[in-house]
Amino acid sequence: MRDLVHDPAPRPFGYFLHHQGRGHVERCAAIVAALPPDRPVTLFCARPELVGSARAGVEVVAIPSLFEATGDERAADWIETPETLHCAPVGWPGIRRAMAEITGWFDRADPALIVCDVSAEVAQLARICSVPHVKVLQHGDRGDAGHRAAYDGAAGLIVPCDARLAQPDWTDGMRAKSVFAGGLGVETALPDRADARRRLGIDPDEEVVLVVSGGGGTGFAVAPLAVGARAMPHARWIAVGRLEREWHATVPANLHICGWVETMADHLAAADLVVASTGNTTCQQILAAGLPWIAVPEWRYFDEQIAKALALDAAGVATHLPSMPSSIPAWRRAVAMARARHDPDLQRDMVRPDAAQHVAGWLEALAARLDAPLPQLASGA
Template identity: 65%
Template sequence: MIRPFGYFVHHQGRGHAERCAAIAHALPAERPLTLFCARDDIFPALPAHVEIRRIPSLFEPGGDEQGSMDWVPTPQTLHCAPLGWPGIRAAMATISGWFHAADPALMICDVSAEIAQLARICSVPHVKVLQHGNRTDPGHQSAYDGAAGLLAPFHADLAQPEWSTAMRARTCFAGGLGVDTRVPEREVARQRVGVGAEEEMILVLSGGGGGGFAQAPLGVGARAYPSARWITIGAVQRDWHATEPANIEHRGWVDNAADHIAAADLVIASTGNTTCQQILAAARPWLAVPEWRYFDEQHRKADALGAAGVATIRPHLPSSAQDWTGAITEARANHAPARQRAMIEDMPADKAALWLEALADRLWTPASTAPSASSLETPTL
């Protein structure tokens, strides 16, 4: 009997579910896979050997929570562990009960320090998905230190400088994991999004994990470049004081973000993982403006992108026409398309799946016949 893999999927944003689906398709069909998530409607199509078990959200109250226990301090090894929440008990019972019944080979955690530690406490080896951010706190470090391996859905050149050699050696870096990085031809993409072949197009893109960029500074930017056609996709925060010119258009959520990116002459975007991989694959001039996230995730990712020379970074949207001119001029001057494309693996899901299978084999192979460390290096595809 082949032991199953478990997989916890955080339901905020889209990237967690998309890379889970990519790995699910790349894993062998004979490997059972059970997903645990607070939503079952966020996943792309999944193969037949995958089961989804819905669990209550670990951080959204359901109405039956006891709120009078907040005076009890949270230990530093935990992030979100309020007392008196029936939903959290139900989620943990579902997962730990499955651990007991299924005897899994591996639990993949994307992402929760608490779920990762639960797996370790229940004597189940886990893989922790690695994200950017200031994550040196005891909670994250406990999850990382107790993991059998780490999985990074980005290129090794985007690793943070404080990550040790030992930590990187335990990590499978898979740039482009979970993202459709096929790039349509510019002319075809422009036809699809309704932009003329000779028009200058500036795309503003916000991902699905937050509230999006503010309207007012985008209006200032569009006024600074009146000859360009500005198109925004994703969320835009409305400002009552915004005065927008006629050359900016808000399209909201679209199903063809890749077409918009491929059609653009320059992209202004936040630094969520899916957004990053799509822009890097398209190799467009990029003004990267990180949004607020827990643990400064997008800001630390922006630092890594800037250090790798694949994006021009600003901590916030420019606030004047002069600042917009300087930022866009710099983004165009710094453009390094070959370096951007090099951030994307040819077959990242297959690389991750092979690594997971090799890790499971190592974990469950008796010590006397365990493979050597050299045979467990991340596979090259």
């Protein structure tokens, strides 16, 4: 607890928040809520409505999107992108305005640090502006110069997973300045199984396969799910999230396509087996539920979900398939493998209920270290 009489008011934290997918928003909300109430926070996001209501002392600043064109751009794509950047097209007024908003705040606010979730360009911008940045480290093929510059220049790294899911190419230096936080931003407590099934109208003895398709892309195709449902005709298959329909997909009666639901906790509590992609939120929820899991990654930049699925499989908490099974026998083999490898205790041990408090305390300690005065050099004779 700070001594409010003798300690000066804490300097603000900044937080750059990507608006694709759910994980960025959920992590941000959890961390900000766990910070001390007297710590000012300024959030920068292209879709501020995603942030929702924030506690006192939190400012939400709307900035233009860094990758969605508005029609005012100039065609300068012939200029080669350097290896140190990912998405930095030339001639985009929106990007210029977004960066001006952030750098203007740097100058006015003198922040203690900024959390970047995620953009290699914004992270490097902070370093160039002499502002310490904390980078969120995600899975994926991120050994390129742009990512490495963002990681190497960071004061610290927030890793929203258990340390046992670390990628082999994460260096000792990266791990040394990382805080691992499995379950960050995700509600890990589940309702009672019988109560959940009653609310969903599912019989107590009915077998349930839950399909979870992510929100950061186009979602799973329906056709292979229909094949899977036919492979298990006595089970109820429930598909939630975004799905892509094909003209040739014939849906059997035991496949229920529900779209987005507000009852994910009930669905997980009611399930016997999960087929899901490997986005951050989905992973943490399934691990907390401790269910047999067939992990099928969706396309994402830098192969993020592929790398996550490989890490989950290597740790023994999911069965990775590079794509959906394409036949009834293949589905039956995949289900048998997932059940044979299932270790619910290991899965649940990958998430920590106090993940947000753990990260918030780590950020506060890092800010205190960054605020420490420089050692005085001895004067010469």
